Amino acid sequence: INVIFQISLVHSLAFSAHVIVGTVNGTEAKPHSRPYMVSVQKNWLHTCGGFLISDEFVLTAAHCRKNSETLTVVVGAHDLKNKTEGSVCIEVKSYHQHPDFTEDPVMNDIMLLRKKVTQNEKVNWISIPIKEDETEVHSVCSVAGWGRLDNGSLSNRLMETHVKIMNHTKCENKWGKGDSGGPLVCGKTAVGVTSFGDPNLCNSPELPEVYMKVSAYLQWIHKFIGNQRNQRGFCRRKRRKERE
Template identity: 60%
Template sequence: MFNWYVLNKLTYSSVSLSAPRVNVGIVNGREAKPHSRPYMVSVQTKEHHMCGGFLISDRFVMTAAHCRNNSPVLTVVLGAHDLRKKSENSVRFTVDSYHQHPDFTMESFHNDILLLKLEKKVQLNDNIKWISIPAKEGDIEAGSVCSIAGWGLLETNGKRSDHLMETNVTVMNNMECESKWGKDDFSTSQMMCVYGNGGSCDGDSGGPLVCGDTAVGVTSFGDPDLCNSLKLPEVYIKIAAYIPWIKKITGNVN
């Protein structure tokens, strides 16, 4: 399995063909209506966007564990739409503590989930709200139409978007996804994948897969060579598989 630390040292175009790619942007998407996804978080290092994330309570942000590799100190920006604008009442928070899943390792994408406890409680408003996560374990039915959003690249090796982008995606049958990725890379119990006209790209890692009003997945990895690949679909960590661990860290959120 490919080592994320090495990936952070390389340009995306130089990653070996066998290495799954860290997701970062929305391809073939549309600009989201400003603040229509008030749970969205920009996870940043040195005040530069690196990953997506989402607010699951007034104290915790969920993102992907690999987002912290090579970046031990993160801050989060809440309530943003255009990351260049300081005037839209977005708020930057420092992270009080990092809670990476204990079984996540740099060698694989399994258990690629991270909880960020913020320095203080978030003051919720029209632009900043948390999103529900599943209350119990269970799968999303294949064929369900869901959505993703992020500030990642607009095309493979392309430019990043300063504005939040979004697109609809369809949940793929888990056994079909396993057949495309293989059992070493894809875990049917921990992961799910989607397909569609649009999809994630570099910089969208850690953002939510949203079905209805619930965040059901965390953007994790995809084809190393092509964003929104038909051959290797985008993979998301299945939040429902981690409910006991999440509750242990956060208390009973929501």
């Protein structure tokens, strides 16, 4: 995971971040300790992270899908190369990019992927904010992903690190491929989606990441998931998809 050296409130829709503990590459997560984590893949290769917010929807970054390409999601994984750990590969049924998403500059970089999963000890969704709110400056949060390590290699195993929210507006758009789309987690709530910064607005050498603020998009998110989150989304079991 290519981690951040600075987290700041960039504007009302986004954050950026600063690593406070661990190595630059983060540390390997305890296997299956983050059952909401999803690998978003193209042609069976990891492209982006994502996270379950119900039994039917993954939240990720809009830029992770280009040119109407077909994506799949892998749930229940820790080591993406380990085909015996019980992970499941699922085809995405529908794609919902934010209607105001733009790539230059990067704005509203958020997307919902619809699919059906079954809850177990390795697969579960994470809470999102229930109302639009600000994450307090200096809050200690965490990020995780299977992205590119500092030495240039890709991590097959889920990595994690801790970050601190900071009120600083200088940042630079430098990213580890594969970390995009994953969650910024504060406490037990996913408050951000890993995105990009705007290089025209940022001017810091410390390699920050920028996150779309989930609470700013609650109305849009609930247009799709409705009241599902109040119905304990995983209680209806369904035959598991084919395993990979």
